[in-house]
Amino acid sequence: MDERMKPRTLVAELAAEFAGTLILILFGLGVVAQVVAATGLGDHDSIAWGWGFGVTFGVYVAARISGAHLNPAVTVALAVFRGFSWSKVLPYSIAQTLGAFVAALIVRWNYTEVLAAFDPGHTIKSQFIFSTLPGNGALPVGTWGAFRDQIIGTAILMFLIVAVTDLRSSAPAANLAPLIIGFIVVAIGMAFGTDAGYAINPARDFGPRLASFFTGYGGAWRDQYGNFYFWVPIIAPLIGGVLGAGLYDVLVGRFLPIEEDEQDAGRTPTDPDVDRAVGHDRAHGDRTEGAHEARREPRS
Secondary structure, three states, X not given: OOOOOOOOOHHHXXXXXXXXHHHHHHHHHHHHHHHHHOOOOOOHHHHHHHHHHHHHHHHHHHHHHHOOOOOHHHHHHHHHHOOOOHHHHHHHHHHHHHHHHHHHHHHHHHOHHHHHHHOOOOOHHHHXXXXXXHHHHOOOOOHHHHHXXXXXXXXXXXXXXXXXXXXXXXXOOOOOHHHHHHHHXXXXXXXXXXXXXXXOOHHHXXXXXXXXXXXXXXXXXXXXXXXXXXXXXXXXXXXXXXXXXXXXXXXXXXXOOOOOOOOOOOOOOOOHHHHHHHHHHHHHOOOOHHHHHHHHHHHO
16 A cells, blocks of 8 residues: 555544535535525525535545545445445444534524524524424425425435446546535425425434524424424435435446446545546556556555
């Protein structure tokens, strides 16, 4: 191994997942807080773009080390269909949730004065800045409608993530994959944000929900109807992520050519080593064992 390269340990991967999810949620919750609590500073499109940029920046932060899952639904789907180690699923999910929790505390602290003026009672009026609600707290959507929506939205997300990061297909270059994934989230927000606020990520919802509960939002676990709702953005995205990855394999993946050298389990073309090595081999027809080993070694 090149002495300049550091081994990728589980601690490093968890730190990267924490940091990447932290960045994602800082931008996501920050833009919602600004639009909701500060009248006239943005709209729904601002929220969609804010979340998309947050995803892009978070993936750039974590991709080289952990693969930048930033979402337990992504981690579980990769374990089911891409050989990602099941022993890492729970640690990754905890790191992602902690990153979201800390980010929510920062946003809650930073917007203390604005939130106090907008909603001094810490009610559902500002609760949905931090966590999602059926029909965004206002439209006539119930628990099961939101559950359905979260399955569909996360299935779309995971289907497209797998498509964008499949090296057998027309995957974008290493420096573009995070941007494309961010665009996917923007599109989902613009097309599927009505029924349940497009959490599409258990960590994104549960971490901030927990943070809001600890900072004065006693009704954080319930929806506007008084029903326990916190479980919907946890369970439904886990189902949707597996469904989306499975549908990709059935409808597209099984028809693509088989690569002689598969990418590492749970990795994506956002890892520059993966993309550059594959691009070099495709360009020069290099399929030697030495080339394979050179590709694998930096990620051992």
